[in-house]
Amino acid sequence: MKLSRIAQLGAVAAIAALTLTACASNEQTPGATAPEETTSALTGQLVGQGASSQQVAVQSWTAMFLDANPDAQVDYDPAGSGTGRESFQQGAVNFAGSDRAFKIDEISAGGFGACADGSGIVEIPAYISPIAVIFNVPGVDALDLDAATVAGIFAGTITNWNDPAIAATNDGVELPDLAINPVHRSDKSGTTGNFTDYLAANAPDVWTWDSVEEWPAGVVGEAAEKTSGVVNAVKAGEGSVGYADSSQAGGISSVNIKVGDEFVGHSAEGAAATLDASAIEEGRSEGDLAFEIDRTTTEAGAYPLLLVSYLIGCEQYEDADVAALTKAFFTTAVSEEGQQSAAENAGSAPISDDLRTQSLAAIELIK
Structure with missing residues (x-):
């Protein structure tokens, strides 16, 4: 190679x-x-x-x-x-x-x-990087969504972009009658692990599969290989939504996630603020700096949907x-x-x- x-x-x-x-x-x-x-x-x-x-x-x-x-x-x-x-x-x-x-x-x-x-x-x-929830809905550049709604979209319980759960946090946004196509990684992925860890921590009643690196069998959606595959699938399909490292999510519509009482967009500063609120996991050796990320932080400006790549x-x-x-x-x-x-x-x-x-x-x- x-x-x-x-x-x-x-x-x-x-x-x-x-x-x-x-x-x-x-x-x-x-x-x-x-x-x-x-x-x-x-x-x-x-x-x-x-x-x-x-x-x-x-x-x-x-x-x-x-x-x-x-x-x-x-x-x-x-x-x-x-x-x-x-x-x-x-x-x-x-x-x-x-x-x-x-x-x-x-x-x-x-x-x-x-x-x-x-x-x-x-x-x-x-x-250290935020994970962006990206989507392709004509005429919509950004959406405000809480964790339960994001979880519902990827769990397959919210299936249309004009669903009341989406409309409830997006007053004034014209949401089309368009089917949602969730896109997930087909390969074993740390990004998937971090994404599902966020869902499991913040919406356990909706996302019931815990934190997993391999997408659960039978859960709805289109499978795509690697980060680039997810990004390309979302770009190519109207109604599609996916998750990707923000470094490859430029120019694509994205979700502001609810943190405390605010909706926060993905940013390096927000990811850093979340890591600052987190700690190295107990039981690790001197050279093993593995963090236990605080996915439920309500720290101002924090963006808890992030990955720490080692x-x-x-x-x-x-x-x-x-x-x-x-x-x-x-x-x-x-x-x-x-x-x-x-x-x-x-x-x-x-x-x-x-x-x-x-x-x-x-x-x-x-x-």
Whole structure:
């Protein structure tokens, strides 16, 4: 899998082209600034796989990393969070990108083939982004919906855009007599896991399937592969509605979700405010910075429908060169420059200085 595979997946053209050029020619990328920690040149190949949500951010970080390490190569396949974690466990890739951390019982079970025997793992929250509820209804640019109504749409109990539940929070909006076509991910997806976690936390009487990464069998809707597939399906079908990382939801009508007494649109600032109201899950190791997101926060300006996407690696690798590459790439991702680049190109929320300090300490465990 060459880096050009990423560029072909249609995220942000300028960054994709930048990454492709850096990988193909190993020439310095104009305008990219690598953090101080990654200025020593490294060589070799680093292979990752996982979340399609953070592919634009990975492209940004890769361009910066290759600018400082022109003889290195980073290959990232955005095949989905579940696939990335499985490949990491099987030892098929050096690191994974995932829209959810490994569960504590999964870590206890072990079997991480990418790592040296007995090694723990590090999980770094490098990409924070809102999930947008996007829709295609002619003449309607935005809608205000509470969690129960969103849950009803995706559960199949609200089937028409002029349903009274939708009209109740959208006074003055002309809602057409048009069937709703909910679009969900067909692949095992961390974005689905975060989306259904929000529904389960805020509307458990309507969304009764809990938090799941694979769409429940028999629940209505059109299935589409990866983030780009959901976005394209919504764009192509009048009456369609879906959920997607906001980095790929530009130019599409979206929902303002109810938080407390207000309706809040998806934004990096809202996602950051929610993470600030959340905490690292109890029982995690020193290098495992997995957050328990407060989906029911009523903090002003917070947007609790978000994903925290992790870079996942080993505390100890069999190959010292792979360890050095992983350590340097993760450091690039969480650096102030790396986070700003992702914010500019993917619309993500930069991590706080405190979280950066924690992340760098976790990355130091990689050997």
